[in-house]
Amino acid sequence: MTTSDSNKTKRGTLTIAGSGIASVGHITLGTLSYIKESDKIFYLVCDPVTEAFIHDNSTADCFDLSVFYDKTKGRYDSYIQMCEVMLKAVRTGHDVLGVFYGHPGVFVSPSHRAIAVARQEGYSAKMLPGISAEDYMFADLEFDPALSGCKTCEATEILLRDKPLDPTLQNIIWQVGSVGVVDMEFSKSKFHLLVDRLEKDFGPDHKIVHYIGAVLPQSATMMDTFTIADLRKEDVAKQFGTISTFYIPPRDERPINPAMAEAFGSPGAPLKLKSLVKWTGPKLNVSTAYGPHERDVIAQIDTHVAPEGRKKQHTSAAMKKFMTDLALKPKLLEQYKLDPVAVVESVEGLSNEEKIRLKSASDGPADVLTFVPT
Incomplete structure (x- = not known):
């Protein structure tokens, strides 16, 4: 498993992936493919079902990074240790996968550190996207x-x-x-300071x-849902x-x-642009759906005609399977x-025609390989 990094002189590789938030269901097909093919897996997940899923779908040695957490230890120190055990495995020539809950690049310190150090040392390293708490919230x-x-x-x-x-x-x-908390003693949170700030900016x-x-x-x-004033209540x-x-949500x-509206060409232009995001769903709806x-x-749906030149999938079963395998089989x-001609x-x-296109290993859009005009 490699990345697009130019320096590929060393054998070990590092891939960092996310398991999402919802147990197992947020694991992407891409992440699953690396779980199945990696030599060593290091994970920090938030539930035992995901932990079991990683073990059950891998033949690799699996290691739980949460052992480095301790109430008497700073979180930064824990992150350094998590990072270093992954790098140690990379340095010994293994294809290493680090799995972190949520998105591995969102509020995950050891993932960024591990990738940066691995690349500095000449190893191939990359990150796969995952479903973050923010994505889940959307x-x-x-x-x-x-x-x-x-x-x-x-x-x-913020504070x-x-x-x-x-x-x-x-x-x-x-x-x-965990406002102001640098270790695992979350009872020390200075939450009231955040409430002070929210009340100042938004009102009680x-x-x-x-x-x-x-x-x-x-x-x-x-x-x-609470008012900001509610946040001061102990319960x-x-x-x-x-x-x-x-x-x-926005208050104002x-x-x-006006100057930008004029630059758009007409007073009504900004209103037309705004209409593109007018409907936001039932919970925060700002306009009627109909x-x-x-x-x-x-x-106009019943009389709609597809635009001329629209492309439709027209390819062999072998081509579809091969493109899917490329997406789901890292090795x-x-x-x-390394050798597109031999693999094809x-x-x-x-x-x-499909062989010619595939042998070029083109970086172009997918339709260059799998779609032709109808």
């Missing part, structure tokens, strides 16, 4: 970050560096239950949503833990810039990148 709360914009920040970082919270944006605040009556995505299949997602504050996230709407314009557009993809010649059922 689905559960049904809001679109494109509507009014969205800002994401960690609670302690420590006095970072602005914009009342005209949707604000997402992570780790609200503005509503926020406390969000925790469900992990196990039988669990329920937490989506509780409310004790509900917030290390995986709690706040969603703060930023006015249209107004006059929507009904008119729907009425096959490595072989293909070993595949039965490809047409001559």
